[in-house]
Amino acid sequence: MIPELFVEVNVPELDGLVDHLDEELRNAVQIATFRAETAAKIAAPVDTGLLRNSIASYVYGKGSFVSGSAFRPGAGFPTSERPRDPWEGVISTGTEYAAHVEYGTTRSLKDGGTLHIPGQFYMRRAARQLERRIFPVEVNRAIRRAMKRGK
Numbered sequence: 001m002i003p004e005l006f007v008e009v010n011v012p013e014l015d016g017l018v019d020h021l022d023e024e025l026r027n028a029v030q031i032a033t034f035r036a037e038t039a040a041k042i043a044a045p046v047d048t049g050l051l052r053n054s055i056a057s058y059v060y061g062k063g064s065f066v067s068g069s070a071f072r073p074g075a076g077f078p079t080s081e082r083p084r085d086p087w088e089g090v091i092s093t094g095t096e097y098a099a100h101v102e103y104g105t106t107r108s109l110k111d112g113g114t115l116h117i118p119g120q121f122y123m124r125r126a127a128r129q130l131e132r133r134i135f136p137v138e139v140n141r142a143i144r145r146a147m148k149r150g151k
Contacts, residue, residue: 020146026061026087028142032135033057033089039134040091040126044101051101054094061087091126098123 037057044052104119 017143017146017150020149021143024142024146024149025139026059027145028135028138029061029087029089030059032130032138033059033091035134035138036089036126036130037091039129040123043120043122043125045120045122051093051095051098054098055091056094057089057091059087059089091123093123 034057037055040055041052044055046052100117101120102123103121105117107115107117109115
């Protein structure tokens with residue numbers, strides 16, 4: 001018969017972390033989403049202000065709506081495109097021309113030529129900031145808050 005060895009490690013801080021981590025991560029997703037929305041608004045080009053004003057963010061958690069930055073006509077995304085992850089933030093715009101501003105477009109000229117209008121990539125820049133700076137910082141803060149609350 002092979003002898004069995006049992007080792008028990010008791011780290012009270014980890015117990016507290018687990019108790020509060022879900023709530024703190026939800027808060028981190030909310031904060032990061034709203035900060036990325038702000039970054040998109042800052043980066044969006046302004047002519048009339050409609051595009052910038054239509055940028056909105058929403059956070060869903062565990063299948064239900066948690067929060068949103070604004071409820072205006074045209075702001076948001078269709079409910080059929082709801083996020084499916086446990087905690088997910090979405091930033092969207094409610095203008096028909098947002099994709100043309102983001103990715104660029106071409107226009108036909110009267111003389112038969114074409115005019116290429118380059119993309120502004122305002123959402124892509126906000127997403128890059130979210131991925132590289134905003135979200136990692138907020139997740140680290142969430143973990144620290146959860147550990148602090150668990151003590």
